[in-house]
Amino acid sequence: MSPSREEVASPQGQSLLTRVLLALALIALAAWCVDFLISVHAKYRHVAPATYTMFWTRRAWLWTHLAGGTLAIVLGLVQFLTQWPRAFSRVHRWTGRGYLAGILIASTGAVGLIATSPAPFAIRMAFAATAWAWLSTSLIGLVAIRRGQVQKHRRWMTRAWLVTLAPITFRLVIHTPGVMTLADPPDVIAMMLWVSWALPLLLFEIGRRSWALWHRRRAGQAQAGLSRAADAGPV
Numbered sequence: 699m700s701p702s703r704e705e706v707a708s709p710q711g712q713s714l715l716t717r718v719l720l721a722l723a724l725i726a727l728a729a730w731c732v733d734f735l736i737s738v739h740a741k742y743r744h745v746a747p748a749t750y751t752m753f754w755t756r757r758a759w760l761w762t763h764l765a766g767g768t769l770a771i772v773l774g775l776v777q778f779l780t781q782w783p784r785a786f787s788r789v790h791r792w793t794g795r796g797y798l799a800g801i802l803i804a805s806t807g808a809v810g811l812i813a814t815s816p817a818p819f820a821i822r823m824a825f826a827a828t829a830w831a832w833l834s835t836s837l838i839g840l841v842a843i844r845r846g847q848v849q850k851h852r853r854w855m856t857r858a859w860l861v862t863l864a865p866i867t868f869r870l871v872i873h874t875p876g877v878m879t880l881a882d883p884p885d886v887i888a889m890m891l892w893v894s895w896a897l898p899l900l901l902f903e904i905g906r907r908s909w910a911l912w913h914r915r916r917a918g919q920a921q922a923g924l925s926r927a928a929d930a931g932p933v
């Protein structure tokens with residue numbers, strides 16, 4: 699299969715510093731994910747009405763959601779932490795399939811939870827939008843790789859991963875001092891549910907475009923330097 703035009707044109711070659719910073723950020727993210735999963739599983743380990751509160755009568759949906767969500771977070775982490783080299787492309791493919799299965803299972807649970815939730819409409823809408831963003835970004839990423847568009851696949855899978863992290867981002871945002879006093883609690887919760895995936899997607903887009911612009915500028919400057927040297931001729 700020949701590489702797509704986009705794949706050939708994309709900026710390559712990260713400096714050592716960029717790689718180290720990226721590795722450190724991924725390790726911090728992994729710790730953050732593990733902490734989230736441990737606290738969530740500890741919370742629902744004791745199966746009783748007192749611990750499950752509003753989820754007690756809907757616990758089957760919650761378990762479905764939790765099982766898929768855990769699978770998606772763990773396998774997504776494996777994909778991003780390992781960045782499987784080409785020699786492991788089969789492993790990457792199977793981990794990816796497991797990750798997508800996790801998203802599908804968790805989304806089925808999310809639909810059941812939204813349909814049975816006593817929460818205000820704004821909160822249910824925010825959850826539904828998150829589910830839509832999760833499924834659509836993953837689907838675009840999947841279709842891209844089926845068409846051999848590697849760069850597009852990476853871009854959209856990174857976006858899907860940022861949406862996967864929404865509950866973790868949400869927990870962080872909601873615990874930020876002062877956030878819960880911004881408006882009525884149900885309104886703040888609805889707003890922060892949107893923020894927990896829309897803001898990371900926006901920051902990713904800004905970062906990605908700035909990076910590409912910087913690379914193009916540098917390549918342009920290098921090209922101009924070479925042309926000037928050629929014009930000056932041999933000394």
Ligand code: HEM
Pocket residue numbers: 738741763764767768770771804808809811812814815816817825826828829830832861862863864865
């Ligand atoms: C990114 C897409 C996601 C969507 C759309 C979503 C949707 C939902 C919905 C609708 C509820 C129930 C809210 C209610 O009934 O009022 C819920 C609760 C919950 N979700 Fe998710 N979720 C997502 C990702 C995840 C992931 C990846 C996990 C990780 C395991 C997770 C873990 C939980 C837990 C533990 C609860 C129970 C509430 C709590 O204890 O905080 N969710 N989610």
